[in-house]
Amino acid sequence: MRKKYWFIFILVLFTVLSSMLGYFYIQKKNEYRQIAGVKYYNSTDISNLAVLCKIWGFVKYYHPSVVEGKYNWDDELINMMPKVLKSHNKDERNLMLSEWLASLEDFEQETLPELYPDSVRMYPDLDWITDKTELGTLSDQLERIKTAKRNFKKDKFIQYSDNTISGEAEYNKPTYPVTEYRLLALFRFWNVIQYYYPYKYLISENWHKDLLEFIPKFIDARNELEYKLAILELITKLNDTHAGMGWNNTIEKWKGENIAPYQVSFVEGKLVVTGVYAVRDTINANHSIQVGDVILSINKTPVENIIAEKCKYTPGSNYTAQLRRIADFILRTNAEKMYVEYQHDGRQLNTVVSCYTMNRVNITSRFQRKETLFKTIGDSIGYLYLGSTNGGVVPQTINTKGLIIDLRCYPAYDKIGGYMDYALLYTEPEVFVKFTMGNSKFPGLFQYLGELTAGSENPNAYKGKKIILVNEVTQSHAEFIAMKYSVAENSIIIGSTTAGADGDVISLKMPGGIKVMFTGVGVYYPDGRETQGVGIVPDIEVKPTIQGIREGRDEVLEKAIELILKER
Known part of the structure; x- marks a missing residue:
């Protein structure tokens, strides 16, 4: 009986304490x-x-x-x-x-x-x-x-380790x-x-x-x-193409875990299909949309409205870079189907496109591809593609009418040798860049650190015309290399606005297990002109056209060939 009273007493006490704790x-x-x-x-x-x-x-x-x-x-x-x-x-x-x-x-x-x-x-x-x-x-x-x-x-707080500010507490959970x-x-x-x-x-x-x-x-x-x-x-x-968030499952789900199997780019202000992706384990993929078609709306939302919504969350040094990034996820969705209105041969059509999980779609990179590092094209013209994943060493002797260096990519620096200090291009040393960096002694102060020089005295340098190709894919290290090569004698840059984010990338840990990135070093032309946002300004602007894409042409490369042959 006494045990029963004790049990009741403990139960009442527990209830009272729970109420008090709940109240507090x-x-x-x-x-x-x-x-x-x-x-x-x-x-x-x-x-x-x-x-x-x-x-x-x-x-x-x-x-x-x-x-x-x-x-x-x-x-x-x-x-x-x-x-x-x-x-x-x-x-x-x-x-x-x-x-x-x-x-x-x-x-x-x-x-x-x-x-x-x-x-x-x-x-x-x-x-x-x-x-x-x-x-x-x-x-x-x-x-x-x-x-x-x-x-x-x-x-303590500004310690750089592997380009990460490592002095901050991480707070990964929750x-x-x-x-x-x-x-x-x-x-x-x-x-x-x-x-x-x-x-x-x-x-x-x-x-x-x-x-x-x-x-x-x-x-x-x-x-x-x-x-x-x-x-x-x-x-x-920040208006910085380097800026962004490290891979995050929540954001990836927001973008969409499935994708319509098309590569798209913004050409002449329109969303144009530039490639069709292969889909694994699928025989009857719906490819009614073709290369060169213009996508007008997705799930009945006009493309321009989608751009306006996505720009708010898409870092970029300039609008062109933002559009390039948006193009990479504009066809992503969490649904299995996507209703698309598009233009084909002047006719406005619509279709329902099947969408697939990202791991089933063979998405090709804009930045690098499996292609020969150096080859001769056309009428004895050298073509060097620094985004080649095949690897190799850049040629140290070239006997061609001209040399085209394609930097519409991100150089595969871990696979390609000799391109960083490409002595063959320079007859004499040329200053091509200067930097600024932060100052822990006086935070917020950015001073010039000095200039860098490309090349050296070289009587055996390549004397032919050198044409450097750039576009919105040319970013960071690729922009740096474009600056470096452009000071070589008889060189010219053609193409369109680059990403406008030269220099290195710094990352910072944030509460919630988040890593954010941004540009950490200022990069300038020797005379102090900006590269950030502006990018590498081509000497001759050449952009792809929708008609050219439909015809399978590379109009920027065609222009480079034309310039070399005209000079000869």
């Missing part, structure tokens, strides 16, 4: 909703969070003790969020932030080095720290931190982080771009206004997909 959990949850802004926030809250973001990032990269990792700076941010959001006015917020900074370890001062204007490409964007109307006496503290003595050799960690992701990325993106001055919109725009988007993201799309949208603001 609900209270805590509601408090969190009100404090962290999961649902309830206003313009003042957004402004306060933006100020916190800027100060947190500035101190992260400028305060010596924080730079050296003496504080868990992510945790400091998480702890400050609810406090800042509870502040009733600007003065209260600034006082709280001022006390926070005052609690950090003191530091020595250092005289900033004299900067020669001709050596600087971009100065740090620090005017905001002088705004005493917004920051009050907090401004003085930030000014003092600006001139702190920093040991960049002990920098893949849909809670609000404060979503904001941490935004603040981390915003500040890396603020201080270590070489082309911040080319961002089309004000980066500070972008912060105010994206704080609500990161707060309001209701699930993993919305969170990752918010990141993609933010990345797209």
Whole structure:
């Protein structure tokens, strides 16, 4: 009998404790909703969070003790969020932030080095720290931190390993982080771009206004997909073809796990079929659409409407590069069928196309293909395709009427030898490029690092005309090689706008197991002209036409052959 009473007593106690715990959990949850802004926030809250973001990032990269990792700076941010959001006015917020900074370890001062204007490409964007109307006496503290003595050799947060910023905590789980960690992701990325993106001055919109725009988007993201799309949208603001997100299952599902078996490209402003993919284990694939046909709508949505929707989430240094990227997934879907309206021989037709899982479709790369590295074409004209996956070494002796170097690809550098320093092309050394890189001692400063030279004195250099072919596929390393080859004597570039993203790629880990990428080094012509966004501008512009695609012609290559024969 006594056991029964004990059992009842324990059951009642458990029920009471559960209710109390539930009550406290609900209270805590509601408090969190009100404090962290999961649902309830206003313009003042957004402004306060933006100020916190800027100060947190500035101190992260400028305060010596924080730079050296003496504080868990992510945790400091998480702890400050609810406090800042509870502040009733600007003065209260600034006082709280001022006390926070005052609690950090003191530091020595250092005289900033004299900067020669001709050596600087971009100065740090620090005017905001002088705004005493917004920051009050907090401004003085930030000014003092600006001139702190920093040991960049002990920098915790900007460590490059395999082109990855390796000093950041990863937070891989959960893949849909809670609000404060979503904001941490935004603040981390915003500040890396603020201080270590070489082309911040080319961002089309004000980066500070972008912060105010994206704080609500990161707060309001209701699930993993919305969170990752918010990141993609933010990345797209950089206007950088290097920018993007590492392979992510959620985004791949959003793009579509199936694909209609066609390669498409934007030609003359229209979506044109440029190839038909083979489908594994399928005999009766529907190929009623043919090469040269123009796709007008997909599932009754006009192509131009799809472009407008996808551009928002498709990073690119220029519109041409964005279209190239969109073309790679515009025919993807999660359905097994796709209704397509298209134009064939001037007639508007429609069809239902079967779609297949990506692993069943033999999707050919735009960047490389299995082709001979070097061959003679036409009337004794050399043709060098640096995207060849067959491998080999570029020829060191050539006896042809001219040489065409096809850089409408990404060079297969792991398979091809001799092309990086192709001495055969140059009669004498020529300066072809200069770089800028970030500065841990003075974050946000980008200075020129010096120039690089191609070639050397070579009386046996190839004297014939050299024509370099480029288009929107020519990106990064391919653009760099185009710059390098173009300074060779008797060379000319023909084709169309390149991707406009030269230099290397830096990656950054974000909460939720996400990796984002962007350009890490500035690349310029010797006279300081831009390559980012602009790309490699051809001397003669030649673009494919829809008619040429229908006829199976390579009009850019044809023009190159014509120029060589005309000169001869």
